[in-house]
Structure formats: C-alpha cells, structure tokens
Amino acid sequence: DMEHHAGIESLLGWIKRECFDQIQAAQSWKALHRAMQVNGLKLQERGNGLVITALDGTTVKASSVDRDFSKTKLEVRFGAFVPSTEQGNSDCPTKQYEPKPLRSRVDTAGLYARYKHEMSAMNPLRAVELSRAIQRKNRLIEEAKQRGRLKRSTLKLIKGQRTTKRILYAQTSLTLRDEISKINKSYLNGRQAIYHQYKRLAWADWLKQQATVGDQEALAALRARLVTIGLKGDTMGGEVRQATEGFQAEQDSITKKGTVFYRVGKTIIRDDGERLKVGRGITQANLQAVMMMAMERYGQHIKVNGSADFKEQVVQAAASANLPITFDDADLACRHQAILQSNTTQEHSHERKPTSGNRGRNDRGGNGDTRPALTRTLPKRFPSFKKPDLGRIGSRPPPESQNRLRGLSELGVVHLAQRGEVLLSGDVPGHMEQQGTQPVNRLRRGAVGAGAITAGQAAANKYIAEREAKRLLLYDIPKNTRYHTPGGVTVFGGIRQVDGQFLALLKDSDQMMVLPIDEATSRRLKRIAVGDCVTVSPNGTIKTKGRSR
Incomplete structure (x- = not known):
C-alpha cells in the first residue's frame, strides 16, 4: 500500500475517491473517454489490457481500480475497444491528479x-x-x-x-x-x-x-x-495535554505512526501522544520516573489502565515517592489515600519515644502518696554530683522539656570522663561452665537436623553455582542468588528443573533470584508468560491470578 508507506495520495486512491462514479456511469467508449478527459486522465491499451495515465505520466492498471474496468468486461459492455479520438483537444480538465499528502x-x-x-x-x-x-x-x-x-x-x-x-x-x-x-x-x-x-x-x-x-x-x-486505535495494556494518560519541558527521558526511536520510544533505565516506554505504555518488569524507581513524565504531560490527574498488579504498582510507587497525583479511578484513589494514611501513621509511631512500666512517673503507694526517692550509691570511680533537690533519675523531666516530644538530637548525653570497662572472657571464674548458643532446630522450616538442607535448596545451590560459572565467561548472564526478599511483587523469569527438583526464577532489578517450588506450583506457573508479574508471600508461596496453592 503506497499511501500507507509513503503518506502520499496515490493515483489509484485518487480515482476511487474523486471520479469513480463518473467512470462507472459511462455507457460507451466515447462517454468513458470523455469522463477520463474531464478528470485529467487518459485510457489506452497496453499489452493485453488497459491502463489509465495521469497528466504527470503516473500510470495504473484499469482493472486495479475495479474489476469491472478490465478490458474483457468493458468490451462485453461496449464492444471492441475504441481509442480516444480527442487527442490534442484544448479542453482543460476540471480537476487532475497531483501527488500530495493524504488528508x-x-x-x-x-x-x-x-x-x-x-x-x-x-x-x-x-x-x-x-x-x-x-x-x-x-x-x-x-x-x-x-x-x-x-x-x-x-x-x-x-x-x-x-x-x-x-x-x-x-x-x-x-x-x-x-x-x-x-x-x-x-x-x-x-x-x-x-x-x-x-x-x-x-x-x-x-x-x-x-x-x-x-x-x-x-x-x-x-x-x-x-486514525490509530491507541496503545493498549499497562498505560498511563490524562485528559489535559501539557508542555513537556521538565523531565526528559532518553529517546530511543520513532515509528511512522508517531509512536516515540523512550528508555527509562532498562524499560522501554511508548508514547503515542495520548498515553504512555509501560513495558514489563519495570522497577519502582523507574515507574516513579514514568509517573513524573506523565504528570508533566497530562497534569496531576492521571488515568491508569492495565492489569491489577500494574495498578497496585502505580499506587505503591506514587505513595512511596509522595507524588502530588490523583487518579481517575475511584478505587485507585481510595487505595492511594489508604496507603498514604498508613505511611503517615507509621511515621508518627516511629517519632514517639517508647515507654515501659512506670519510667518517668512518680512512684505512688496504695494511698496515692508519693514515695520518697531512693538513695543510690555510685561506685568510687565515678565522680560525685552534688546538686540541691536532684530527685529521682527519670522521675520528672526538667521544665523546658515537659509536655512535648523531643527528638534524639535534643536529648541530654551523659559523658564519662574516665575510660569504660568491658567484661572479658578472662574475668569469668574458671568453675563456671562456658556454653555457646544452642541451635533450636524445631523453628527451622523444612530442616531434618542441624546443618541439613532440603533437596530443593541443594538443587537451587547447584543451579546458582552453574550459572555463576557461566557468568564469568558471558557478560549478558545476570547474577543468580537464592530468594531472600520478604515477599512482594516480582517478575516471573521461568522454570528450571535440576535433579528432579523444580525451581522458579524471579527477576529483581538486575539479578535473578532462585526459589525452590513443588510440582503443583510449577504446573500452575507454566500457564503464565515470562515477564508477567507474580506475588510472593512472606513464607515463599507464589501467587498468580486465580486460585493459588
């Protein structure tokens, strides 16, 4: 299709759009030649068929315009072909074909x-x-x-x-x-x-x-x-188009449809002018960069489309970076607010000073009277402090520190002028039994005895050692490690079988984590594609869409 490839209106398309009805309405060779001449065209024989020629010399087969315009069918309608007798006529055509861009x-x-x-x-x-x-x-x-x-x-x-x-x-x-x-x-x-x-x-x-x-x-x-359908899949867009002069990603290439490919880290982002499509396996940091790009293009009100895992990633990334953003979807907006409130509550709880027992309170007896402060005798190696009405340590804060919370940098620090002493192993009397820490094997998951590992863990270690040996020779092999992340969303990288044991590969940034799984989980993971997002629970169970085991 020349029009689709070059973007220029072809002679074939121009005839179909501008003068097809006039040519089809002709009832004789003379009327057909007249309709051609009015539109700046000429019908003539070439080989065993007919061709239509424009004034600039562009030629197209008559049968390409329509099968009814083939020489055989026209001769059935009008008889033997009769060439045009109006050659050299000075009549100017009312319109003619000119190569120009499509509408x-x-x-x-x-x-x-x-x-x-x-x-x-x-x-x-x-x-x-x-x-x-x-x-x-x-x-x-x-x-x-x-x-x-x-x-x-x-x-x-x-x-x-x-x-x-x-x-x-x-x-x-x-x-x-x-x-x-x-x-x-x-x-x-x-x-x-x-x-x-x-x-x-x-x-x-x-x-x-x-x-x-x-x-x-x-x-x-x-x-x-x-007229494009638009990008589908995991996309972000908005209603208002804004100038893009802030965050600039690395431009990779542009297609003839006007789709711009950007590279954010190791992820490819597609931009068709209406929305941004995010590639698979994007990290939270790169997703935050894409969201900043979307905010500068479409404003702070963003519309998110895609899978449930992608939407959850977007909400988590927005809350983690504390971006001033709102979502078109009401469910996403509620989820975003819930995460922000949870983060705010956790921050306030970390700022409070932990208290235990009656520390910082006056000791009261059963009748509500205040007990007298106990006298403590410090060792002779510490200097003595003689201040009037010192009171019990920790029982009452100074006036400038009452009724408020203090940060760590505002707290008073006790300075010891002399060297501190450390209890060494030589100070322990010889008659005391010196014992080390005792292992509690009952708390170990899947362990038969002290120091024992399961067959799945042994297979994982063998696979990791083999891949690490190859990584020294080939630069494109990522680093392989045992799965150590405490649950969360990750990218599925495939299934391997070593010594009859099934292993799941989970991609985390620039490394591949290996997790032993059972046969039922391997059958379930074969239904999803490599690169899809999966959720791993804290106990090592892989969850996908649908029922999980």
Whole structure:
C-alpha cells in the first residue's frame, strides 16, 4: 500500500475517491473517454489490457481500480475497444491528479512545501558531491601512476642483473595495481555514502527523520496521518495535554505512526501522544520516573489502565515517592489515600519515644502518696554530683522539656570522663561452665537436623553455582542468588528443573533470584508468560491470578 508507506495520495486512491462514479456511469467508449478527459486522465491499451495515465505520466492498471474496468468486461459492455479520438483537444480538465499528502487532522501545507524544496534540491547536491568524488579518484589514480613511472625510470638507470630488474619491475606494477584497487574501493564507499546522504525520501520517511531530530510539528503530522486505535495494556494518560519541558527521558526511536520510544533505565516506554505504555518488569524507581513524565504531560490527574498488579504498582510507587497525583479511578484513589494514611501513621509511631512500666512517673503507694526517692550509691570511680533537690533519675523531666516530644538530637548525653570497662572472657571464674548458643532446630522450616538442607535448596545451590560459572565467561548472564526478599511483587523469569527438583526464577532489578517450588506450583506457573508479574508471600508461596496453592 503506497499511501500507507509513503503518506502520499496515490493515483489509484485518487480515482476511487474523486471520479469513480463518473467512470462507472459511462455507457460507451466515447462517454468513458470523455469522463477520463474531464478528470485529467487518459485510457489506452497496453499489452493485453488497459491502463489509465495521469497528466504527470503516473500510470495504473484499469482493472486495479475495479474489476469491472478490465478490458474483457468493458468490451462485453461496449464492444471492441475504441481509442480516444480527442487527442490534442484544448479542453482543460476540471480537476487532475497531483501527488500530495493524504488528508490529515492537521495542516501540513508548510511541511510539504519544505519537503518538496529539499527533495528538489537533492539531485543537484548529489551531482556536485559525486563529481567531487570522481575528480578526487582520478587525481589519486594519476598520482599513483606518476609514482609508478618515476620508479620505472629509476630502475632503468640502475645497473644490475636482468633477472633482478625484472623482479623489481613486477613489484612496481603490483604496487601500482594495489594502490589503484584501494583508491577505487574508497571511491565506491564514498559514493555509497553520498547516495545514502542525498537519498530521496518518501513523505512519511521525511516526517520521521525530522521528528527524530526534534521537530514537534513533524511529529504531530505523523500522529495525525492515520486514525490509530491507541496503545493498549499497562498505560498511563490524562485528559489535559501539557508542555513537556521538565523531565526528559532518553529517546530511543520513532515509528511512522508517531509512536516515540523512550528508555527509562532498562524499560522501554511508548508514547503515542495520548498515553504512555509501560513495558514489563519495570522497577519502582523507574515507574516513579514514568509517573513524573506523565504528570508533566497530562497534569496531576492521571488515568491508569492495565492489569491489577500494574495498578497496585502505580499506587505503591506514587505513595512511596509522595507524588502530588490523583487518579481517575475511584478505587485507585481510595487505595492511594489508604496507603498514604498508613505511611503517615507509621511515621508518627516511629517519632514517639517508647515507654515501659512506670519510667518517668512518680512512684505512688496504695494511698496515692508519693514515695520518697531512693538513695543510690555510685561506685568510687565515678565522680560525685552534688546538686540541691536532684530527685529521682527519670522521675520528672526538667521544665523546658515537659509536655512535648523531643527528638534524639535534643536529648541530654551523659559523658564519662574516665575510660569504660568491658567484661572479658578472662574475668569469668574458671568453675563456671562456658556454653555457646544452642541451635533450636524445631523453628527451622523444612530442616531434618542441624546443618541439613532440603533437596530443593541443594538443587537451587547447584543451579546458582552453574550459572555463576557461566557468568564469568558471558557478560549478558545476570547474577543468580537464592530468594531472600520478604515477599512482594516480582517478575516471573521461568522454570528450571535440576535433579528432579523444580525451581522458579524471579527477576529483581538486575539479578535473578532462585526459589525452590513443588510440582503443583510449577504446573500452575507454566500457564503464565515470562515477564508477567507474580506475588510472593512472606513464607515463599507464589501467587498468580486465580486460585493459588
């Protein structure tokens, strides 16, 4: 399809849109030729069929317009073919075919004028560069031949054996042929580069080239060329389009449909002008960067589409980075607010000073009277402090510290002027039994005895050792480790079987974690694709959509 590839209206499409009904309504060869002439077309024989030719020489088969316009079917309707007798008629057509961009949602007149100007200037520039390349090649060849003649003249003056001179002459000729061969090869490479630099581009290819170097008008023309369905899958978008001058991701490429590919970390982001599509396996940090990009493009009110896992990732990332963002979906908005409130509660609980027992309170007896402060005797190695009405340590805060919470930096610090003492193992009397920590094997999951590992763990260790050995030789193999994350959403990387044991590969950033699983879990994981998100519980159970075991 030339129109889809080049973006220029073809003669075939123009006939179908502009004059198809007039041509089909003709009831004789004369009326058919007249309908062709009015539209700047000409019907004539070529080979065993008929062709339609425009004024600029563009030709298309008549049967390509419609099967009813083939020579066989037209002769059945009108009889034997009769050529047009109005050749040289001065009647001007009411309309004619002109190659121009297809109808678009934006005005492309200015861009198309630039395109035609650059393409018209392409041939003269290419001819000049080719002429320079030919002159340079001829000059280098002539210089090489001049050096060869000089060497031959020098050999004639040298006195020596005839066989030696013959060898020197042959070596001179071989050197000259090699130099000329290198010059010709260099010329061919240069000519190929000139043709590539001054290659005539189709309209759509020229728009793509201009959009790649940052022409926003050309990018808008690409996106307005076709009626696209839009990106599907895990996407983020909005109603209001805003200027994009803040966060800038690394641009990877642009398609003829106007879809821009950005690279955020190791994740590819697609932008079709209406929404951003997020690739699989994106990390939380990269997702936060994509959300910042979406906020600058569509404002703070974002619409999120995709799987439930992706929506949960978006909400968690927004709450973790504390982004000023709202969601179009009411459920997502409620979930976002719940996470923010939970985080706020946890922060307040961490800021409070923990208390235990009656610390910081007055000791009261059963009748409510305040007990007198106990007298403590400090060792002689500590200096004595004599202050009036000191009171019990910790029973009553000073006036400036009452009825408020203090941070760690505001608390008083006790400074010991002398060196502290540490109880060493030599200070323990010899009659006391010295025992180490005793293992509690009953609390170990899946352990038969102290130091024992399961068959799945042994298989995981064997697989990790094998992959790490290969990673030393091949740079594209990620680091493999045992699964150590305390649950959460991760990316499924596949299933492996080692020594009859099944292992699940879970991708975490730039490393691959190995988790032993049972046969039932392996059968369930075979139903999902590599790269999908799965949830791992704190006890090591993998959960997917549907029922989990």
